[in-house]
Amino acid sequence: MVKDVNKHCHCDSHDNHQKQKNNHNHNLHDHNHSHDHTEVKEHQHGDDCCSSKPQSLTELSESKTIDGFQLTQIRIMQMDCPVEENIIRKKLGEMKAVKELHFNLIQRVLTVTHRPDALDSILAVIRQLDFEPEIYNKNDKSPQSVEHKKQYWLLILASLAAILAEITHFMKFPWWVQLILALIAVAACGIKTYKKGWISIRNFDLNINALMSIAVTGALILGQWPEAAMVMVLFNIAELIEAKSLDRARNAISSLMNLTPNTTMVQQQDGSWQETEVSSVKINDIIKIKPGERIGLDGIITHGQTTINQAPITGESLPIDKSKGDQIFAGTINETGLFEYSVTSLANDSTIARIIHAVEEAQANRAPIQRFVDRFSRIYTPTVLLIALIIAILPPMLHFGTWSEWIYKALIMLVIACPCALVISTPITIVSGLTLAARRGILVKGGVYLELGRQLKYLALDKTGTITHGKPIQTNQVIYGELDPNQGFTLAASLANNSNHPISQAVAKAASDLTLYTVEQFEEVVGKGIKGVVQGQIYYLGNLRLTNEIISCDEAIKKQVEQFENQGKTVILLNNGQQILGLFAIADTIKDSSQEAINELHQLGVKTVMLTGDNASTAQAIAKEVGIDEARGNQLPQDKYDVIVKYSRQGTTGMVGDGINDAPALAAARIGFAMGSLGTDTAIETADVALMDDDLRKIPEFIRLSKRTHNVIIQNISFALGIKLVFLVLTFIGMGTMWMAVFADVGASLLVVANGLRLLKN
Known part of the structure; x- marks a missing residue:
């Protein structure tokens, strides 16, 4: 049986989500926060399938083979509504060669996992249903709208015939004149509706086309000719308007791709410059950008300096100065200087392309309220049909009317x-x-997280790079014993130079003018420091906890450590396993935006806790300055994980961080936030919410957007059900007409589309 990822989703509970997220292989030495979003053949009881995704973000359109099955994305431009989805699902679901189906109605894309030799058969079946499938090309920048111009003249003819039918009915023309005009109107614009309706009935799925066909035919049989004609015309006009409205939502996402130019100036082998299609540019090609131009591809500046407006990707308003060696991104705007850069990624793998693909794919990660609506709709239609059948038969049988x-x-x-x-x-x-969030530099990896944001009660934050700039500098050094000060500093810097941790980099940077030693058998001691062998002697460089494990620390040194820590500085010690050789104090500066962000979080009712591997005194000093509710220092990966689990029992908990110590905690949190994800492939691929710059204020902005989105969803559900209910009541009391029914159905659709799109204007 084909697995349908839209149907079999039993993941409403926190426990299921937690189980799914904790199912990663989180070795404490592994800093990759990697949520598994791939499809699986079977769901075990309690698994979370709503996070499942049909493919990697970087391989959206290519057919790809997995375990002998091929994954293909097919665009079906006529697939606008769940009714078309149901028909396609039923027919393809009968094929043994089809393993999985995933529908993205907003983008009109069907993802099929199938046997490699079955693609032609799959496309043939879809064509038999009167659809026009095509293999999805993710690089296509063309608008994703259906061509409607061919329908216009028929619709105009039908409208004129329907109006004349109404006039002739009002003026008491012969019945056959009204009938002919009504038949002309229905034939001109209703053939396609009847054809779709027949396909639906043949496949035992009564969609709107089938229901409308039955209703119009019934009206013609009952002699309601002008009304039958006008209802069919109004239905087609409303369908056309609704399709155009949905196109706005589709193009809101794809329009992000239009941030990149189609062509750019590329240096040729003879040194000349030639305007070239962006899609044809290769990695390592040199591109020249003039002031005011948009950047077409990601790359590294090789010559010149300038100021770049990164707002299209990060949402940050202030331009950023860039010079040789700095990274630039497709879709951003060159404001001042002329520069050249070397291309580092192809057009279909640029940062902006990955963002767009992530937003498109995030639609598969359905919010709980969306899954509830889908389940409710499957009950709603049969229920109303049953009521209609009872109304047609029971009252006249009981002589309550004709x-x-x-x-x-x-x-x-x-x-x-x-x-x-x-x-x-x-x-x-x-x-x-999701689209609005992406425009503001917040990449949300699914509706489930967009909905969860409003429920956030606790937020745990790493210190370095999150609250502080993550660029600490060495402020003090003390060398002990008979060791030459220069030699002691060089030893520490040699070890530190092998680590990417900001604290180590601060020590290494301070010794940039020294000749460093070669370090062998280098090793990170997670949450504590580093160690390595220099000239046959092992050395340790780390915090007081690591030092105490290796050697006893005397009181005088402890007092010095405490003194620096009370100043909010981080202290690391160098020892050789026998004695302490040196002390190094490092200070990091707090971001200007951190205090404002924490205040906004508190106003939104979110309690904050800082979890850092730094010492407790430094943690408390920084937390007090920023206004964080609770601070915990000396946190190992397991400690952070335990704190997240504890708070998760009390309410929805988020975690912000990206360091080696954060992976287990990020996985345990209901929402994992990655800071400063611009240009970071792993963060874009794996984070639940990736912030494209390092501004912590984007988290309260995300929560506010989550609240607004939820409010609009509730409004839309109320509109959709409320309007239907009103016309149901009018029908029962004899005041309803088929005209009203058409307005109730399609008018409600137009209303919820317009209201949903209202978010994009904020």
Whole structure:
């Protein structure tokens, strides 16, 4: 049986989510926060399938083979609504060669996992359903809208015929004149509706086309010719408007790709410059950018300096100065200088391309409220159909009216029975929220996280790079014993130079003018420091905890350490396993935005806790300055993990960080935030929410966006159900007409689409 990732999703509980997130292989020495978002063949009880994704973000359009099965993305431009999804799912689900199906209605993309020899058969089946499938090209910048111009003249003809039918009915023309005009109107614009409706009925799935076909045919049989004609015309006009409205949501995402130019100036082998298609540029090509131009590809500046506006990606308003050796990104704007840069990634693998693909794919990661609406809609339509059948048969059998009167009411009920407005009420809003977040430099990896944001009660933060700039400098050094001060400093710097930790880099940078020793058998001691062998002697460089494990620290040195820590500085000690050789104090500066961000979080009702491997005194000093509720120092990876688990029992908990000590805690948190993810492949691929710059204020902004998105979803569900309910009541009391039913169905759809798109204007 084909696995349908949209249907079989039982992941509403926190426990399931927690189990899924904790199922990673989190070795404490591994700093990769890697959530597994790939599809699996079977779901064990309690697994979280809502985080499943059909493919890697960087391989969206290419067919790819997994365990002997091929994964192909197919764009179906006529697939607008769950009714089309149901028909395709039923037909492809019968094929033994098809393993998995994943539908993205907003982007009109079907992802199929199938046997390699079955693609032609799959496309043929889709064509039999009167759809036009094409292999999805992720590099296509063209608008994702269906061509409607060919339909216009037929719709105009149908409208004129329907209006004339109404006029002739009002002026008491012969019945056959009204009938002919009505048939002309229905034939001109309704053939496609009837064709889709027949396919639906043949596949035992009564979608809106089938319901409308039955209702219009019933009205014609009952002699309601002008009304039948006008209902079909209004339905087609409304469908056209709805399709155009949905195109706005689709193009809101794809328009991000238009931030990059189509061409750029590339240096040729003879030194000349030639305008070249961005898609044809290769890695290591040299590109020249003039002031005011948009950058087409990611790269490294090789000549010149300038100021870059990175707002299209990061949302940050202030331009950034760039010079030789600095990284630049596609979609950003060169404001001042002329410069040249070397290309580091192809057009389809640029940072902006990965962001777009991540937003598109995030739609698969459905929010709980969206899954609830989908389940409810599957109950809603059969229920209304049953009521319509009862209305058509029972009252006239009990002599409460004529058969034609109650059959007419039942036909109205058929039109109202379609749940399109209800089903699209949530995804259209989620897509708008995801797109708005991406525009502001917040990459949210699914509707589930966008909804969870409003529920955040606790937020744990790493210190270095999150609250502070993450660029500490060495402020003090003390060399003990008979060791030459220069030699002691060189030993420490030699060890530190082998580590990427900001504290180690501060020591190494301070010794940039010294000739360093060769270090052998270098090793990171997680949460404590580093060690290595220099000229046959082992040396340790780390915090007081590491030092106490190796050698006894006398009181005089402890007092010096305490003195520096009370100043908010981090202290590391150098020892050779026999005696302490030196002390190095490092200070990091707090970001200007950190205090404001913490204040905003508190206003939103979020309690903050800082978890750092730094000493307790430094942690308390920084927490007090910034306004953090709780600070915990000397935190090992397991300690951070335990804190997250503790708070998770009390409410939705998030974790911000990206260091070697953060991986288990990030995995345990309900939402894992990665700071400063611009240009970082791993963060874009694996974080639940990736902040494209290092501004902590984006987290309260994300929470506010989550609240607004949820409010709009509730409004849309209320609109969709409320309008239907009103017209159901009107039908029961005899005041409803088929005209009203059409407005109730398609009008509700237009309303929820317009309301969902309203988020994009914020």
